[in-house]
Amino acid sequence: MTQHTPLRPERLTGRRIGILMESDFVEDEISYYRRRFTEEGAEVVLLTRLWGQPSLTFTGHEHRAPVTVSADFETLDYGELSRLSALVVPSGMVADRLRYSEDVDQPAPAVELMRRAFRLPRLVKAFSCHGLLLMSAAPELVRDRPVTCHNNLVGDVRNMGAVYTNQDVVVDNDLVTARTVDHCHLLARSVIELLDAGKEPGDGR
Numbered sequence: 001m002t003q004h005t006p007l008r009p010e011r012l013t014g015r016r017i018g019i020l021m022e023s024d025f026v027e028d029e030i031s032y033y034r035r036r037f038t039e040e041g042a043e044v045v046l047l048t049r050l051w052g053q054p055s056l057t058f059t060g061h062e063h064r065a066p067v068t069v070s071a072d073f074e075t076l077d078y079g080e081l082s083r084l085s086a087l088v089v090p091s092g093m094v095a096d097r098l099r100y101s102e103d104v105d106q107p108a109p110a111v112e113l114m115r116r117a118f119r120l121p122r123l124v125k126a127f128s129c130h131g132l133l134l135m136s137a138a139p140e141l142v143r144d145r146p147v148t149c150h151n152n153l154v155g156d157v158r159n160m161g162a163v164y165t166n167q168d169v170v171v172d173n174d175l176v177t178a179r180t181v182d183h184c185h186l187l188a189r190s191v192i193e194l195l196d197a198g199k200e201p202g203d204g205r
Contacts, residue, residue, distance in 0.1 A: 124174050
């Protein structure tokens with residue numbers, strides 16, 4: 001008689017995970033997040049600044065693959081933002097493009113989004129590779145916190161007051177950082193494990 005191993009239950013059923021998007025994203029990374037988080041039962045939402053348009057199509061860095069995004073993070077109020085369980089800032093040029101502001105004396109909408117996100121300790125904030133560039137205009141959010149990043153950003157994160165840690169992935173309560181796009185699987189695993197455990201900052205679990 002053949003024995004069948006029962007399928008592992010989906011650990012993120014009912015969770016929503018947002019991924020920030022812009023052009024020059026890394027196609028394989030975004031595809032991996034969408035597949036991996038969905039495998040665990042999560043709803044994956046691609047978010048961007050739509051500039052008043054109903055949708056925008058972005059192209060990837062390696063293969064120029066198009067991805068159309070129709071969810072605008074500028075419309076997210078605290079209630080909608082709190083419905084997210086995790087917010088991922090991916091590799092490539094996404095963070096650099098999203099930190100653009102027409103008025104240099106005003107923070108970019110994506111920076112304001114992160115300020116609101118960091119006020120929600122149950123919302124996991126995850127940054128891959130160059131993603132921490134987005135925090136350069138809000139360094140107080142990562143000051144004194146252990147992080148990792150691409151080697152090219154080490155000086156930047158230290159100037160932000162963050163504590164660079166020479167590891168492939170660093171988890172500091174609600175903050176997850178990964179060294180390069182090649183470590184996106186470690187970032188995804190850490191996010192899944194945090195959400196599965198229901199871990200909250202400072203609870204010691």
